[in-house]
Amino acid sequence: MSKVIKGGTIVAADRSYEADILIEGDTIAAIGPGLKGDEVIDAEGAYVIPGGIDPHTHLQMPFMGTETAETWESGTFAAASGGTTMVVDFVIPGDEGMIAALDTWEERAARQASIDYGFHMAVTGWSQQIFQDMGTVVGRGVNTFKHFMAYKGALMVNDDEMHASFTRCAELGALPLVHAENGDLIASLQQKFMAEGNSGPEAHAYSRPPEVEGEATNRAIVIADAVGVPVYIVHTSSEEAHEAIRRARQKGIRVWGEPLVQHLLLDESEYANPNWDHAAQRVMSPPFRDKKHQDSLWAGLAAGSLHVVATDHCAFTTEQKRMGMGDFTKIPNGTGGLEDRLSLLWTYGVEKGRLTPNEFVAVTSTNIAQILNVYPRKGALIPGADADIVVWDPKAGKTIKAATQKSAIDYNVFEGFEVSATARYTLSRGALVWDSTSQSQPQPGRGAHVGRPTYQAVGRALSTWKELVAPRPVLRDPKMMPIGV
Numbered sequence: 001m002s003k004v005i006k007g008g009t010i011v012a013a014d015r016s017y018e019a020d021i022l023i024e025g026d027t028i029a030a031i032g033p034g035l036k037g038d039e040v041i042d043a044e045g046a047y048v049i050p051g052g053i054d055p056h057t058h059l060q061m062p063f064m065g066t067e068t069a070e071t072w073e074s075g076t077f078a079a080a081s082g083g084t085t086m087v088v089d090f091v092i093p094g095d096e097g098m099i100a101a102l103d104t105w106e107e108r109a110a111r112q113a114s115i116d117y118g119f120h121m122a123v124t125g126w127s128q129q130i131f132q133d134m135g136t137v138v139g140r141g142v143n144t145f146k147h148f149m150a151y152k153g154a155l156m157v158n159d160d161e162m163h164a165s166f167t168r169c170a171e172l173g174a175l176p177l178v179h180a181e182n183g184d185l186i187a188s189l190q191q192k193f194m195a196e197g198n199s200g201p202e203a204h205a206y207s208r209p210p211e212v213e214g215e216a217t218n219r220a221i222v223i224a225d226a227v228g229v230p231v232y233i234v235h236t237s238s239e240e241a242h243e244a245i246r247r248a249r250q251k252g253i254r255v256w257g258e259p260l261v262q263h264l265l266l267d268e269s270e271y272a273n274p275n276w277d278h279a280a281q282r283v284m285s286p287p288f289r290d291k292k293h294q295d296s297l298w299a300g301l302a303a304g305s306l307h308v309v310a311t312d313h314c315a316f317t318t319e320q321k322r323m324g325m326g327d328f329t330k331i332p333n334g335t336g337g338l339e340d341r342l343s344l345l346w347t348y349g350v351e352k353g354r355l356t357p358n359e360f361v362a363v364t365s366t367n368i369a370q371i372l373n374v375y376p377r378k379g380a381l382i383p384g385a386d387a388d389i390v391v392w393d394p395k396a397g398k399t400i401k402a403a404t405q406k407s408a409i410d411y412n413v414f415e416g417f418e419v420s421a422t423a424r425y426t427l428s429r430g431a432l433v434w435d436s437t438s439q440s441q442p443q444p445g446r447g448a449h450v451g452r453p454t455y456q457a458v459g460r461a462l463s464t465w466k467e468l469v470a471p472r473p474v475l476r477d478p479k480m481m482p483i484g485v
């Protein structure tokens with residue numbers, strides 16, 4: 001049975017225009033005026049946009065002695081209700097290793113997800129086994145590897161390990177991702193603040209100033225450039241990190257920056273809240289910054305020196321956050337956002353003139369699909385693409401409230417924020433997964449894994465250029481060499 005989305009204005013990353021969209025099965029069959037289908041989806045007065053892609057989530061992730069409370073079922077339904085049709089989640093291997101961890105993530109996602117998904121794999125050390133497993137993981141459709149420069153004693157890798165892993169990424173045609181904060185420095189600052197009796201959630205922010213992020217961002221870029229591999233910096237939160245990215249891009253280095261909607265809209269005053277729970281619920285890494293940093297991130301999105309907006313959705317309940325009462329270093333790090341990312345970015349980005357509607361589509365979907373190498377299957381409204389489509393209603397506002405959210409946790413860091421636009425309908429490969437006019441339910445098992453091929457063109461360009469400019473020994477005439485020394 002075909003469907004036609006009628007009466008809306010299509011907003012793509014490159015242009016806006018009025019047309020209907022015909023869907024047959026999983027994909028877009030045609031785009032144009034006056035199309036007919038078996039079922040009509042009303043887009044009158046609305047925009048029609050490619051489904052959002054959240055490139056950074058942590059669903060059911062074991063972390064800091066507990067596990068994130070957002071399940072694949074609740075998380076992907078929450079995402080769909082907010083206009084997101086694909087999440088890319090981080091597989092974090094423990095002692096079981098990469099392959100067994102990937103099996104676990106795949107099994108959970110396949111059983112529970114309402115929308116499509118992909119995976120990034122974390123590299124948390126270095127060994128022959130990891131070297132080998134990275135090849136296997138790439139063969140299973142995972143083309144991105146995450147490196148934590150923070151979380152000392154847990155997930156952190158050092159420069160040697162990062163260099164080895166980046167080199168392997170280059171060989172495989174994979175893209176390294178980096179959590180860029182100087183983990184050694186943070187560990188020292190944490191100890192210092194605890195010793196001084198500074199043990200509340202605010203000390204989390206004191207121990208992670210923007211400089212530690214800027215330094216690590218620069219270091220990650222230098223290592224990637226030395227290896228000859230592109231690099232993607234996750235949760236870019238500060239002007240210092242943005243500056244390192246800008247500087248590198250000016251030199252022709254391929255580096256991408258990912259601000260989060262939380263860092264764009266929430267600031268460090270949250271940690272000064274007299275209510276401990278309120279402050280702890282907002283503990284994440286990097287922490288919220290001040291207005292100067294927020295302005296820098298918005299400017300980067302408009303200017304093209306930052307590229308995508310994610311959520312790093314890593315949702316713990318208030319109860320879990322209380323594990324850090326009396327010791328801020330034990331508060332599980334992470335905040336939520338995947339349900340509200342599009343509404344917030346539209347309201348505080350597009351409605352305020354910081355982004356055009358087309359830039360909004362680029363940073364929430366198209367750029368992400370391109371960088372993660374699933375474009376134009378995802379991130380595009382063109383015939384043949386997956387019918388991951390949102391009918392986006394710019395007049396259907398709401399107030400964000402934990403009491404009405406789909407997310408499984410008991411609070412929302414954006415509680416009380418007014419948003420002016422929401423998803424009227426969300427379609428995932430042609431199936432309605434969110435209908436704001438009725439009570440939609442999760443559709444566990446509907447979502448599918450989207451394998452992502454390796455990056456051939458950029459790898460070839462980088463290795464060709466590296467070879468051309470490689471330092472070479474000077475071939476000297478023996479007559480010009482000193483004799484008898």
Ligand SMILES: NC(=O)NCCC(=O)O
Pocket residue numbers: 058179235283284285286312314333334335
């Ligand atoms: N960001 C955060 O605080 N928690 C999730 C893990 C990570 O991405 O660092």
Ligand SMILES: [Zn+2]
Pocket residue numbers: 179234235285
């Ligand atoms: Zn991180």
Ligand SMILES: [Zn+2]
Pocket residue numbers: 056057058312314
């Ligand atoms: Zn994360």
